[in-house]
Amino acid sequence: xxxxxxxxxxxxxxxxxxxxKGWFSTVNHSDVGLMFLATAFFYFLVGGILAxxxxxxxxxxxxxxxxxxxxxxxFTMHGTIMMFLFAIPVIxxxxxYLLPKMLGTRDLAYPRLTAYGYWCYFFGGGMLIISLxxxxxxxxGWFMYPPLTGKIHSPGINTDFWxxxxxFVEISAICAAVExxxxxxxxxxxxxxxxxxxxxxxxxxxxxxxxxxxFPPLILGSILLELERAFGMPFFQVGxxxxxxxxxxxxxxFGHPEVYIIFLPAAGAISTILPVMASTTLLxxxxxxxxxxxxxxxxxxxxxHHMFTTGIPHMGLAFFSAASTLxxxxxxxxxxxxxxxxxxxxxxLRLPMxxxxxxxxxxxxxxxxxxxxxxxxxxWQVHDTAFVTAHLHYVLFGGFVFPILAAVYYWLxxxxxxxxxxxxxxxxxxxxxxxxxxxxxxxxxxxxxxxxRRISTYGAEDGWTAINLISSVGGFVLAFxxxxxxxxxxxxxxxxxRSERNPWLAGTLEWATLMPAPAYNFAxxxxxxxxxxxxxxxxxxxxxxxxxxxxxxxVGDRRETxxxxxxxxxxxxxxxxxxxxxLPIVMAAxxxxxxxxxxxxxxxxxxxAVLGVAVLACIWVWRLGSxxxxxxxxxxxxxxxxxxxxxxxxxxxxxxxFLLVANAIFFGSLLFGYAFLWTxxxxxxxxxxxxxxxxxxxxxxxxAVIAIVACALAVRNxxxxxxxxxxxxxxxxxxxxxxxxxGVFLIHAPSPTAHAYGAxxxxxxxxxxxxxxxxxxxxxxxxxxxxxxxxxxxxxAELAIAPIWIGYLGVVTLLVTVAAYLPGLVT
Amino acid sequence: xxxxxxxxxxxxxxxxxxxxxxxxxxxxxxxxxxxxxYSRAWARPMLVGAFALALLVQMGLLALLYSTSFQARPGFAxxxxxxxxxxxxxxxxxxxFPTLAVTACG
Numbered sequence: 001x002x003x004x005x006x007x008x009x010x011x012x013x014x015x016x017x018x019x020x021k022g023w024f025s026t027v028n029h030s031d032v033g034l035m036f037l038a039t040a041f042f043y044f045l046v047g048g049i050l051a052x053x054x055x056x057x058x059x060x061x062x063x064x065x066x067x068x069x070x071x072x073x074x075f076t077m078h079g080t081i082m083m084f085l086f087a088i089p090v091i092x093x094x095x096x097y098l099l100p101k102m103l104g105t106r107d108l109a110y111p112r113l114t115a116y117g118y119w120c121y122f123f124g125g126g127m128l129i130i131s132l133x134x135x136x137x138x139x140x141g142w143f144m145y146p147p148l149t150g151k152i153h154s155p156g157i158n159t160d161f162w163x164x165x166x167x168f169v170e171i172s173a174i175c176a177a178v179e180x181x182x183x184x185x186x187x188x189x190x191x192x193x194x195x196x197x198x199x200x201x202x203x204x205x206x207x208x209x210x211x212x213x214x215f216p217p218l219i220l221g222s223i224l225l226e227l228e229r230a231f232g233m234p235f236f237q238v239g240x241x242x243x244x245x246x247x248x249x250x251x252x253x254f255g256h257p258e259v260y261i262i263f264l265p266a267a268g269a270i271s272t273i274l275p276v277m278a279s280t281t282l283l284x285x286x287x288x289x290x291x292x293x294x295x296x297x298x299x300x301x302x303x304x305h306h307m308f309t310t311g312i313p314h315m316g317l318a319f320f321s322a323a324s325t326l327x328x329x330x331x332x333x334x335x336x337x338x339x340x341x342x343x344x345x346x347x348x349l350r351l352p353m354x355x356x357x358x359x360x361x362x363x364x365x366x367x368x369x370x371x372x373x374x375x376x377x378x379x380w381q382v383h384d385t386a387f388v389t390a391h392l393h394y395v396l397f398g399g400f401v402f403p404i405l406a407a408v409y410y411w412l413x414x415x416x417x418x419x420x421x422x423x424x425x426x427x428x429x430x431x432x433x434x435x436x437x438x439x440x441x442x443x444x445x446x447x448x449x450x451x452x453r454r455i456s457t458y459g460a461e462d463g464w465t466a467i468n469l470i471s472s473v474g475g476f477v478l479a480f481x482x483x484x485x486x487x488x489x490x491x492x493x494x495x496x497x498r499s500e501r502n503p504w505l506a507g508t509l510e511w512a513t514l515m516p517a518p519a520y521n522f523a524x525x526x527x528x529x530x531x532x533x534x535x536x537x538x539x540x541x542x543x544x545x546x547x548x549x550x551x552x553x554x555v556g557d558r559r560e561t562x563x564x565x566x567x568x569x570x571x572x573x574x575x576x577x578x579x580x581x582x583l584p585i586v587m588a589a590x591x592x593x594x595x596x597x598x599x600x601x602x603x604x605x606x607x608x609a610v611l612g613v614a615v616l617a618c619i620w621v622w623r624l625g626s627x628x629x630x631x632x633x634x635x636x637x638x639x640x641x642x643x644x645x646x647x648x649x650x651x652x653x654x655x656x657x658f659l660l661v662a663n664a665i666f667f668g669s670l671l672f673g674y675a676f677l678w679t680x681x682x683x684x685x686x687x688x689x690x691x692x693x694x695x696x697x698x699x700x701x702x703x704a705v706i707a708i709v710a711c712a713l714a715v716r717n718x719x720x721x722x723x724x725x726x727x728x729x730x731x732x733x734x735x736x737x738x739x740x741x742x743g744v745f746l747i748h749a750p751s752p753t754a755h756a757y758g759a760x761x762x763x764x765x766x767x768x769x770x771x772x773x774x775x776x777x778x779x780x781x782x783x784x785x786x787x788x789x790x791x792x793x794x795x796x797a798e799l800a801i802a803p804i805w806i807g808y809l810g811v812v813t814l815l816v817t818v819a820a821y822l823p824g825l826v827t
Numbered sequence: 828x829x830x831x832x833x834x835x836x837x838x839x840x841x842x843x844x845x846x847x848x849x850x851x852x853x854x855x856x857x858x859x860x861x862x863x864x865y866s867r868a869w870a871r872p873m874l875v876g877a878f879a880l881a882l883l884v885q886m887g888l889l890a891l892l893y894s895t896s897f898q899a900r901p902g903f904a905x906x907x908x909x910x911x912x913x914x915x916x917x918x919x920x921x922x923x924f925p926t927l928a929v930t931a932c933g
Binding site: 185194195286287289290293294297298300301304313314315316318319322323326330566567675676679680 | 828829830831834835838839841842845846848849850852853854856857874902903904906907910911914917918921922923924925926928929930931932933
């Protein structure tokens with residue numbers, strides 16, 4: 001097969017369907033990545049228009065441009081859109097598009113999950129935008145503090161849109177995080193060991209792990225607040241044993257790492273682009289990786305620095321003040337590594353480099369004001385003022401938007417296959433840079449002069465008029481600059497001015513693809529021997545196109561790739577991906593049905609939607625696998641590896657493991673909330689404890705132990721060529737026993753509306769019942785698969801996944817039993 | 828995965844220790860305010876004890892990362908894991924030092 005025939009064959013296999021169906025059924029990472037990016041930049045436009053409206057309102061004193069109610073929607077939606085619908089999805093889109101290309105493979109680990117995540121984002125974001133159009137958008141600020149957002153003070157549907165819409169969108173982030181983690185660890189080109197990974201992949205891996213740990217507390221908080229609003233469960237009502245500070249803890253447990261979740265991928269883009277612009281390698285690769293890891297983990301110890309004015313004891317303040325100053329060190333390590341890289345190289349002042357310089361100037365100022373607000377007495381003075389608004393924009397615009405604009409210009413030729421023609425970008429950069437500084441630098445001063453955040457108007461006598469007018473003018477200059485970027489990107493897509501291959505002379509693998517990148521990425525997969533394969537072997541693209549790498553000969557309609565060992569990158573498994581399907585969009589719409597039913601209080605629809613999701617999930621998994629034992633598969637270069645259906649640790653196992661990490665953080669946050677209320681909230685201990693039940697105390701642990709042991713036996717028997725059915729049935733009985741026990745527990749638990757104690761126990765009980773039913777569904781599914789002939793001693797991969805879920809069920813059963821009954825027994 | 832574990836272990840243990848000490852501080856201060864349990868005088872020794880324990884654990888981890896039995900292979904993983912080991916130790920000293928110096932429940 002020659003290169004052209006191979007290209008045509010692979011294009012037919014990997015492309016989306018022609019016409020409109022292609023948009024809704026594609027699972028190809030390049031398509032979905034671009035859909036993410038296009039949607040995210042649309043939301044950026046909406047968020048930007050809201051910013052203009054805010055600046056129009058504040059340009060003059062006593063402005064009558066918008067009333068306080070509408071103005072509250074402006075700033076709430078501006079923050080919400082920029083954080084949840086723009087920043088995170090841009091990262092997701094960029095990583096979805098780039099990662100497989102940079103890692104030298106053909107797609108991410110779970111292509112259908114990628115598409116499902118996108119549609120959840122699309123529908124969830126759409127919910128919020130619709131609320132904006134109808135004037136019922138969230139209006140409680142982007143961090144939604146109760147009691148303001150409780151039912152008493154915010155009786156309308158506005159807050160519900162935020163809680164439900166954002167939770168829906170966060171499904172997308174969790175999907176992407178699982179996807180990225182498994183993809184970076186397991187889906188790489190053979191030979192790409194951890195130390196040969198492109199630096200961008202390291203940053204995305206770190207960020208994905210942060211999302212898995214950072215988002216669950218907010219998801220929990222949103223669920224608890226919605227339960228309070230919808231059903232009167234008083235988690236945040238002080239009079240009934242709740243505490244509004246619990247929301248602040250849960251929100252900022254997410255919210256502070258969120259800043260780094262946004263910054264780190266942008267830093268990854270800089271660490272990739274800057275060395276290319278300087279025609280050299282990144283200085284201190286190992287130090288930069290260590291700094292990214294340190295920054296990620298340290299960022300989880302800072303959440304209370306957003307709560308310095310809530311009356312926390314001095315020592316608590318000192319802990320978080322110290323931690324807040326500490327993060328400056330890994331950040332500085334990265335900044336100095338970038339400066340050093342420029343020093344040792346020969347920098348070219350191309351357009352991406354201009355944006356990187358804009359980043360340096362702006363982000364360093366934001367970092368320094370960050371150290372200022374980390375100092376408690378200073379924070380007390382400027383808390384909730386425009387100074388903090390200026391600081392956060394210097395960090396987020398400087399640390400995210402400038403790098404992303406650099407990334408847009410850097411990778412645009414890869415996406416479009418064309419080079420810039422009209423040269424609007426340089427003017428756009430000047431407008432953006434100057435406009436930004438004019439808008440936000442004076443905001444520090446007006447903040448120090450006492451202007452509060454979120455105020456809808458002010459008096460001329462306050463003395464803030466000139467500064468606000470300057471800020472507003474700057475804001476519109478900034479908007480013109482960003483509009484020019486948008487215009488240039490559109491022109492780049494429209495005007496046919498072909499770019500040469502690898503126009504920046506980069507060394508990473510994404511530039512080894514055709515331009516624009518084809519649906520299959522690489523005609524054959526490379527073997528990687530260094531961090532910059534294209535610098536070491538400039539002929540690599542040609543040899544890959546000739547099929548001289550791995551999997552160079554397409555087999556039937558198979559979408560094939562290779563799974564590798566985490567550390568060494570040695571080939572381990574052979575993968576056949578599922579093809580294009582409408583399942584992701586249908587499942588996302590059904591998931592949306594659940595959220596929508598809760599939003600409009602059609603509660604009877606919610607269980608129907610959940611059932612629909614369960615059925616679709618079964619169809620989703622049923623389509624995988626085979627009824628025949630696969631032999632070892634040849635992947636080229638004389639190497640044979642087993643198919644993923646015939647291994648003990650298939651990609652699904654890894655995905656489940658990382659999903660359970662997020663799940664465990666969710667559960668841990670719930671336990672934290674319980675302990676927090678118990679310790680801090682008034683009216684604790686509760687008026688009455690749950691009465692010990694012999695049935696619950698017996699059936700739950702016994703059921704869990706039976707399920708764990710029987711499932712393990714089923715796996716062992718199957719591997720030995722014996723029947724797994726008895727073990728699976730016993731495990732099913734055990735999980736149903738746990739579900740029954742906690743069903744009884746829910747019946748006997750104290751009223752969930754009378755006190756936060758009862759409400760928390762109710763959530764604990766429902767959590768265990770849901771996990772027991774999920775485990776039962778998995779076991780029933782495995783029994784059906786076994787009966788249908790999909791499972792054998794060789795095809796054992798499917799059986800490997802259920803035990804970790806059942807093990808998790810056992811752990812939470814034990815912990816919830818102890819948390820529910822121990823306080824009553826001790827007291 | 829073992830290399831990743833080596834890289835992550837010290838900072839993750841710092842995070843666990845930091846959160847635990849903060850939680851302990853909350854509990855001790857709450858008990859002190861209620862006056863139902865330990866007196867306020869117990870708060871600082873317990874917090875300092877927790878700080879010392881966290882330090883010992885971090886030093887133990889760092890020793891492990893330098894030991895022949897647990898250290899990573901020479902090169903990337905060894906450098907990064909030892910660096911993050913030092914990060915864990917320094918972060919513990921810097922962020923939990925207030926247990927020695929600041930009013931416990933003021």
